[in-house]
Structures are given as structure tokens and as C-alpha cells.
Amino acid sequence: MSPAALLLALAAQVAQLEVHAREPVLDGRAFGAAGAYEKLSGIIHFAFDPEDPRNAAIVDLDLAPRNAAGRVEAGADFLVLRPADPAKGSGTALLEVSNRGGKAMLRYFCAGRGGADLATAEDFGDGWLLRQGLTLIWVGWQFDVPQQRGLLRLRVPRARNPDGTAITGLVRCDWVVDDPAPSLALGHRDHVAYAPAAPGDPSSLLTLREGRLAPRTPVPRDAWRFAQEGNAWVIQGDQPFQAGSIYELVYRAADPAVAGLGFAAVRDTILYAKTDRECPFPVRRGIAFGVSQTGRFLRHFLYQGCNDAGGAPAFDGMLIHTAGAGRGSFNHRFAQPSRDAHRYSSFFYPTDLFPFSGRAQRDPLTGRRDGLLSRVLAGDTAPKIFYTNTGYEYWGRAAALLHTSLDGSADVEPLPNERIYHLRSTQHFPVPYPRTEAPLPGVVPRWRGNPADFLRAERALLRALLDWVERDAEPPPSACPRIAEGTLVAIPDLAFPAIPGLAAPQAAQEAYRCDFGPRWEAGIIDLEPPALGPAYAVLVPQVDALGNELGGVPSLEILAPLATYAPWHLRSGSAGGNGEMDDFYGTFIPLARTAGERTQRGDPRPSIDELWPSRDTYAAAVDAAIGQLIEDRFLLAEDRDPARAQALRTWDWLHADGAGAR
Secondary structure (H helix, E strand, O other): OOHHHHHHHHHOOEEEEEEEEEEEHHHHOEOHHHOEEEEEEEEEEEEEOOOOHHHOOOOOHHHOOOOOOOOEEEEEEEEEEEEOOHHHOOOEEEEEEOHHHOOOHHHHHHOOOOOOOOOOHHHHOOOHHHHOOOEEEEEOOOOOOOOOOOOOOEEOOEOEOOOOOEOEEEEEEEEEOOOOEEEEEOOHHHOOOOOEOOOOOOOOEEEEEOOOOOOOEEOOHHHEEEEEEOOEEEEEEEEEEOOOOEEEEEEEEEOOEOOOHHHHHHHHHHHHHHHOOOOOOOOOEEEEEEEOHHHHHHHHHHHOOOOEOOOOEOOOEEEEEOOOOOOOOOOOOOOOOOOOOOOOOOOOOOOOOOOOOOOOEEOOOOOOEEOOOHHHHHOOOOOEEEEEEEHHHHHHOOHHHHOEOOOOOOEOOOOOOEEEEEEOOOOOOOOOOOOOOOOEOOOOOEEEOOOOOOHHHHHHHHHHHHHHHHHOOOOOOOEOOOOOOOOEEOHHHOOOOOOOOOOOOOOOOOOEEEEOOOOHHHOOOOOOOOEEEEEOOOOEEOEOOOOOEOOOEOOHHHHOOOEEEEOOOEOOOOOOOOOOEOOOOOEEEEOOOOHHHHHHHOOOOOOHHHHOOOHHHHHHHHHHHHHHHHHOOOOOHHHHHHHHHHHHHHHHHHHOOOOOOO
16 A cells, blocks of 8 residues: 555544534635635544554543444544635644643734634734644544533543443542632533542542641541532532642542543544545644643653554644643543643642653663653654743743653753753743733732743744744754753752742642552553652752743843743742642742832842833843844744834833832
């Protein structure tokens, strides 16, 4: 069989494309040389072959019901934006693995609003992705997304024992309760939860504890119960669940979803676009984009060898954003794909697990040797990969393990098909300038939420990845903190300035050697919560005298600073967990405007007027920084003026009466 025929045969797992709507985008508006676009939406029907070796990693696929042809059926919602005249397109698809069913890439790359329907000019922003001539694809992969309009989902079968009886297994939920609550929902972030197999089961165990590693105290079984509130399963107590506590529930559910079919759905959607002549959005190349949860999905996809198109890569490239060193609950029995793992929420789910780096390493304690890309390298199916992480992921998602040894003693170089970029001093997601709320109380004003912009760098890096995939043009070298350069350090060695009223974190998210039971390698959890073995090394980026991070891709805010942009924020004023990290958020701490103001506050950082005596001086520094960013390919030339205008708006806001520098 020829390579082309083999690809066509592999793509046949798409059984039917059901188009529900086909319409022009923004009434036929032209997007540069790519011209007008068209929007298609509907359902992709799959018929997966359980005997296909490429599907061998999907847990419980062999226990799923089959149709008359011996295939396992599933259906995914999809939405596509394609050039109305394919000849004007680039021939490249950017497929976003939808984060919890949503659509993010127009926000990340077009300064658009995004949204459920993608119907207004505000949704599309400046249309940058469309102006590149890309075909944009969203496809559902997650079976349990919330029941909300416009979210993309994958409808998957449930596994049963060969004799037709129900499969049961353990499910775990946990909650950080900051305010007294009469009930707690089993589903994470409003996702659809597994129902208890027997709501009255006396073996269901609810515990509470006062800290992440504190001893668990059982809650008497007769003091709480399962219930349904609307369509959601919850637990209710005789008394409100108390603020300041961490509650954890382990119960038995039945009929597990074959969650790992999400990997096959994503793979076969891009294969369908690349190989099937009947596809209405044909492309020659495919790049996957995942952010946060779905960045972890792509890392897991690679680890399980799912990028296989019969000895060639299904995806030619991947942009894996804010995944840190994590994977996730995407392909095991009773998987809950929304669950992650943070320093002070969603504790100890199978997220930050060895291996972490693309290059294989040996765990010195377990003796196990593995690498994230070992399977795709062995099968010659590895794509070209960009990993982009904010500063938050080094604190909240163990990102240093992407490029260090497991004991934190040495740097590990990326593989030739990998680039790693640290977006210095940024938080997990962007927040806008100017800040409209009051600062947090204290001698030195500060805000929860770090507005340092990484989206312009992300856009420039996507352009570099496109050039690497489409033209084999060498991208910018990896830019991340390094042990050898002193820009990646243990937390006790962090030289954060002693800003009055602001303490740096004393701990970050840890990746543990977790034991989920004897069948975990087969995708079955028998031990909940897991037993925690020793943690891997924790390293974070070192900072400069202002407290801004070193080593990596700087933003304009870092090269011409007016503030400290911390990628972390600490919980305070809560009933429990004070001093622990706040999920996803950073901290914005403007500099004092004058030397006198700085002295009065006792602030060790230089004031704005000591760095930049005038607005013109600052504008000159901004212009020089922009030139450097463009030269280094971390800013597109077309973004020069918007970036400059934003920097000067920040200057003006900080100097306005009543603004944040006061």
C-alpha cells in the first residue's frame, strides 16, 4: 500500500461529517490576502477500530460496545473557519484542543473576544490568524464538559465487562471550602460528575483536613449524604461544610466513559482534513494548539504515542501553552479530565507525573527510564514542538522539570524538534490594563492579577512555528532559565526584594512519585487518594532587583519596567490556607513614582523617576526595547505601534491622580 493510500485508510475512522450550518464569516469580510472566510459547524462521527495498533493505548476501548462492523462509535462537535477560496489559504490548519469545551485561540492570537458562536467583529479582533490564511479547527474531545450552549463535547460509549455486567471503580473529589456551604458538587468546575453506583454505600468515605498534607479526619457517614440538585450530583451535610477545611470524598461509580477516545478524535480529525478528498476543509499540514488543560492534553497525547499516522506525524507541529510539566486525567478508567493539581486545590490527581522532559531520563529512586517523547521518537511520528510557559507554571505546574534533571542538579537540553520558551514574570492568563479596582491594603499598593502581556510574544512565536513547519525555517533558540547561568534556583535562594507587606512564596507546586495502585500502568486506579512518595526537585526562576524574573522571553514591561510583575499571588484573609499560592494569579506591584515616595514607604526598589526621569526618557527606552524584541523575533513588526501605545498608557495611568503608583 502506498503512503498516500495508507493515510486514506487510516483517516477512514471518520465515518461521517454532519454539517449543521455553513455561512460566511462577518458577511464576507476579507482578511487580507486570504480573502473571505466561511464557518462550518456540526458533528464528526467516528467509527474507531479497536484492533488498530494506533488505538491500543486507549483504556477500556476493548470493553466498549461495537457496531455491526466491529467499530466503536463516537461523535464530536466541531467548528471550522476556512478560507472561502482554498487557493488563497496557506494549506495549514491550526487545530485548537478546546479547553473545557471552549474556544480560546481568537483571544490568544487575534485580541478577539472569542465566544460560543464566533459571530461578531469583536469575536475576531484584528483577525490575525485569518490573515495568515490558516484553517482554524475546533473539535470536542472531552465527554464531561458542562451542559452549556456553545461548548464542544465528545460523546463516547461506556465500558462494560465482557459478560455485560457493570464495571465499577473509585472516583475522588475534593474541595477547598472558603465559605460555609450547604452542599458540594461532585463535578469539577460544573462538569458532569460520575453518579455514585449506590448512593447509600457505607464504604463511601468523606474526610476533612486543615492543610494539604495534614492528617485526614473521617466525617461520620450518617452526617452526610449524596443528593441531586437539578441535574448535578452533590453531597449535603447535616451541618454546613465548614470554611477553612479541605474536604475529600472517595466513592464507587459504575460505567466508566472511554475517555481516552478524545486522543483518537483529535488525531483523526486532523488526518481527515489532511487526507480525505471529501473533507470540506482540506489542508496539507496541521498544527495543534493547547492552552493549560489542553496543553497538558497534548503532552499526554505525545507521551502515549498518539501522533501516529502510519509511521508519519498526524500533527506536523504543536504549540503547547501553559502546561508546565503536566499531563492529566485524560485516559484512565473513571477519568475526570477537568481535574488538575495545584498547590492549594485539586490535590494529587495524576497530573504532574514522570516523565517530564522530552529527552529520556532515569529516575534515580525508581530506576525507571522514560521520556515524554520516547514513543513518538521510536515511531518517527514526533512533530515540531514549542512549549511556552508563563512564570506561574514554574511555581504552579513544576515547569522547571521540562528542562532539568530530576534531582534539580543540572540543565537538560531540549531535543532538536523542541523549543522551550519561558514568558518571564507573567501569570497563567492575561488581565488588562488599567486596573479599575482598588489596590489591596498595605504600605505598598499591589493588585491580585499580573497584567504583564505575553500575547504579543505568543503571536510572534506562533508565526515562527508556522515558518518552521511550512518552510523549515529555524525558529528562535529556546529561552528559559538555566541552572548553569544562575537564573533557575531553589526557592530558598530566590532574591526577591524585601517589599514592605509582601512576602514571596515559601513553597511551590511539587510533583510527587505517586502510587495509584497495582493496575495504574493499565489505566486503572485502585488507591485513592494515592500514596505520596518523595517529591521531585522544585526550581523557580531567579529575579532581578525589582523582583522581575530572569532567563527567558522578556515582555516590554520587563525591559522597560514600571512595576514588579510577580507570577504568583498568595492567599490571604481566608479561613484557611493563608500564605499558600492562589491558583493561576500573579501580583502587580507598581514602583513608587518618586524617590521621596519610595523612601517614605521603605521600598527597596528604585522609583520610576530614578529609572526614567521623564516620559520622553521612558518612551526612548520603550522604543529600544521594542526594537530588540523584534530583532529577537519575540514581537512582530506589525505589533510595534500597539505595544508602544500600551506602554505609554501604563506610564500615564501610573502618574494620574488616584492611580496605582500612589
